[in-house]
Amino acid sequence: MKLQCLGALIGCIFLSCSWTHALADRLDEVINRGVLKVGVSDTTPPFSFKNQNDQFDGYDIDLVRAVAKRMNLKLDMSALTSAQRIPMLQGGQLDFVATSMTRTQDRLKEIDFSVIYFVTPHAVIVKNSSPVTSIKHLEGKLAASVNTSTAGGNLLEAQPLIKIKYVRDYFLAFSELKNGQVDAFTTDETVLLAILKEDGHPEDYRFLKDFTKSRDVGFALKKGEDRFKSLVNQKLIEIESSGEALEIWNKWFGTKTDHPIARTFKITSTY
Numbered sequence: 440m441k442l443q444c445l446g447a448l449i450g451c452i453f454l455s456c457s458w459t460h461a462l463a464d465r466l467d468e469v470i471n472r473g474v475l476k477v478g479v480s481d482t483t484p485p486f487s488f489k490n491q492n493d494q495f496d497g498y499d500i501d502l503v504r505a506v507a508k509r510m511n512l513k514l515d516m517s518a519l520t521s522a523q524r525i526p527m528l529q530g531g532q533l534d535f536v537a538t539s540m541t542r543t544q545d546r547l548k549e550i551d552f553s554v555i556y557f558v559t560p561h562a563v564i565v566k567n568s569s570p571v572t573s574i575k576h577l578e579g580k581l582a583a584s585v586n587t588s589t590a591g592g593n594l595l596e597a598q599p600l601i602k603i604k605y606v607r608d609y610f611l612a613f614s615e616l617k618n619g620q621v622d623a624f625t626t627d628e629t630v631l632l633a634i635l636k637e638d639g640h641p642e643d644y645r646f647l648k649d650f651t652k653s654r655d656v657g658f659a660l661k662k663g664e665d666r667f668k669s670l671v672n673q674k675l676i677e678i679e680s681s682g683e684a685l686e687i688w689n690k691w692f693g694t695k696t697d698h699p700i701a702r703t704f705k706i707t708s709t710y
Contacts, residue, residue, distance in 0.1 A: 465664040469534055474513045477503050478527060478536040481518040482608055484633040485691045485698055486539040486557075489518075498691040499537040502556055502675070503658075505683055509674045520607070521587030525549055528661045535671065536659040539627065541589045551664070552657035554672045556684070558704045561590045561654055562628035563647040564616070564635070571622060574650045577601045582623040583612035590625040593652040609634060616644075623647075627654070632698050672708065679706035 469475060479495055480487040490496040495516050507514040519527060524536045528550055535553070542552040563582070565571045571580065578600040584591030586605035595603055604621055606612050613634050616624040624631070628646075635641040658675075660668050678684045684706055692700040 465534060465661065465667040466670060469510075469512065469667065474515050475503075475507045475510065476515045476517070476532070476534045477507075478519040478524060478533045478538065479503070479516050480521075480538040482610065483539055483630060484637070485629060485696075487537060498557070498687060499539055501687045501690065502678065502684070503537045505678050505687070506671060506674045509677060510670065521585060522607075524587070524659060528659060531661065534660075534667070538659075539630075539656050540659045541654040542657050543589055546659075549662070551660045551662050551668060553660065553668060554675055554706055554708060555655045555657050555704070556675055556706050557656035558653055559656070559700070560628050561593050561625060561650070561652045562631055563594060563623050563625045563650045564631055564644045565623045565647065566616065566619075567643055567645050569622065571647070574598045574601075574647055577623060577647075580622040581620075582625055583615040583621040584625050585609055585612055588626055589654060590627065590652075593654075594623075594625045594650065597650055597652065613638070625650075629692070629698050629700065636697055675706050676708060 481489045487497045487499040527533050577598045581602045583604050591603040615621045
């Protein structure tokens with residue numbers, strides 16, 4: 440009888456441990472680890488890039504650091520390409536991705552997103568020497584876009600007769616325009632402004648004023664991690680409520696910056 444009771448007790452303990460393990464999710468893993476693993480970009484100023492000291496910097500990075508601080512976690516950031524984002528999330532190598540990633544219906548079929556922390560327009564630039572002054576004039580022309588960006592698809596919606604050449608990163612896309620291999624380059628307006636500033640000859644290019652398509656940016660997360668997502672959302676909303684989100688915005692997009700943009704949104708649960 441004693442042996443039977445002992446066996447039953449061991450069985451209950453085993454089942455309890457198994458059940459607890461089954462209930463464990465990303466939030467439990469992150470808390471136990473004590474470190475937040477985040478995928479970022481090192482080539483997308485002013486959102487996420489490497490500065491002169493070879494440190495990650497940018498609007499996204501400051502928000503990531505603020506979230507990690509409020510979660511009392513250390514931070515482990517690693518650079519990744521746009522093509523690696525979704526596979527690495529789905530594979531569980533990262534807790535979330537912060538690369539100025541646009542929330543779209545297609546992406547929501549594969550991954551999840553936090554509340555929106557940035558709203559900005561996509562834009563199109565051409566050379567000043569180009570006869571193109573409107574997206575209407577892009578009929579039959581060739582435009583460069585990053586292969587994981589939604590900008591190319593948005594431009595195609597606005598001008599169905601344009602051809603899109605997809606490349607691996609923003610600077611290659613700009614190089615295609617600069618060298619005359621394409622007629623236009625489309626991506627996020629703030630990224631375009633940063634690239635033109637770095638190039639040193641912004642006067643050689645112009646924006647097509649009749650292309651306006653906004654995009655909503657959030658942290659990308661693995662599907663099914665609702666407890667973890669809720670905590671990330673809570674911290675982002677706290678950052679907004681405390682005024683820190685506005686401070687971060689003004690640091691990167693305020694009137695005294697190289698990329699002044701009016702802030703037309705707040706981080707809320709409705710985004």
